[in-house]
Amino acid sequence: MDLRCRSELRRSWCGLPWRCVLKADPSRQWRLLDLQAIDTRLDQIAHARANLPQVAAIAAARSELAAVDTELVNARTAVGDVQRELTKSEQDVQLVRDRAARDQARLDSGQGSAKDLAATQHELVSLARRQSELEDIEIEVMERAETLTKRVAELETSRTEVADRLASLEEEHATVLAGLEAEAEQVGSGRADIVAGVGEELIELYEKIRAQSGGIAAAELRQRRCGGCRLELNTVDFDRIRRAAEDEVVRCEECRRIMIRTSESGL
Numbered sequence: 001m002d003l004r005c006r007s008e009l010r011r012s013w014c015g016l017p018w019r020c021v022l023k024a025d026p027s028r029q030w031r032l033l034d035l036q037a038i039d040t041r042l043d044q045i046a047h048a049r050a051n052l053p054q055v056a057a058i059a060a061a062r063s064e065l066a067a068v069d070t071e072l073v074n075a076r077t078a079v080g081d082v083q084r085e086l087t088k089s090e091q092d093v094q095l096v097r098d099r100a101a102r103d104q105a106r107l108d109s110g111q112g113s114a115k116d117l118a119a120t121q122h123e124l125v126s127l128a129r130r131q132s133e134l135e136d137i138e139i140e141v142m143e144r145a146e147t148l149t150k151r152v153a154e155l156e157t158s159r160t161e162v163a164d165r166l167a168s169l170e171e172e173h174a175t176v177l178a179g180l181e182a183e184a185e186q187v188g189s190g191r192a193d194i195v196a197g198v199g200e201e202l203i204e205l206y207e208k209i210r211a212q213s214g215g216i217a218a219a220e221l222r223q224r225r226c227g228g229c230r231l232e233l234n235t236v237d238f239d240r241i242r243r244a245a246e247d248e249v250v251r252c253e254e255c256r257r258i259m260i261r262t263s264e265s266g267l
Contacts, residue, residue, distance in 0.1 A: 024202045024249050026246050028199055032218035035218070045183060052173060055173065058169045061162060061166040061169055064162050065159065065166055069159065072152065072155040072156065079149055083145060086141045092134050092138075093135055096127055100124060107120050202249065205249070205258070219259060219260065220260050221241070221259040223265070223266045226252040226257065227259070228259070231252075231255075
């Protein structure tokens with residue numbers, strides 16, 4: 001192909017009128033179908049890798065785990081606070097008990113004046129009332145401590161469940177991803193040999209169209225229908241392709257993809 005022809009060809013790729021015919025042996029053109037099948041599958045694998053359902057599930061599980069962790073930290077903090085409150089409450093009750101025990105011992109000994117013994121008796125009544133009040137407070141704090149401790153245990157169980165589910169999802173994701181990567185390697189292993197057999201100029205055109213047409217650059221012309229856009233050729237275009245030389249690279253007038261002629265084209 002001379003330089004003028006190549007220049008016209010390149011302008012046609014950019015959307016300008018088609019002024020130059022690219023020639024390629026039919027066997028090279030047929031290889032484009034194999035190449036397209038490989039590239040289509042590789043595109044499908046890449047799309048699958050980018051949209052694995054486990055990705056969203058993993059993100060949701062991580063978010064749930066973070067929320068549980070936050071709630072668990074808050075619950076453990078609350079337990080610590082109420083335990084300190086309970087300790088103080090127990091100490092307050094014990095102080096009153098100790099004071100009452102000393103007063104009772106003094107009263108039992110009968111030592112002191114009648115006035116002092118009467119005062120001690122009165123103090124014992126007050127201490128008993130105070131002890132009852134403090135014990136009620138202690139019971140309320142103990143109940144809160146029990147509720148909060150139970151909540152911590154529930155959150156710890158929940159965290160274990162979420163963490164296990166996350167680990168399972170991550171393992172499943174890794175397995176599926178490894179499978180897709182292995183398939184991509186296997187599918188693409190023969191691509192270089194096919195590209196070499198197609199030829200530089202035809203591959204250049206193929207890659208240009210692939211970039212512009214959503215990944216599909218070459219399709220079989222089957223029963224007068226373009227395999228790229230799925231539209232049936234009109235009579236004029238069909239007659240043009242039927243009259244074209246076997247080594248002429250023909251393209252669909254609708255989608256501009258390369259159409260590969262085979263025995264199933266209906267020509």
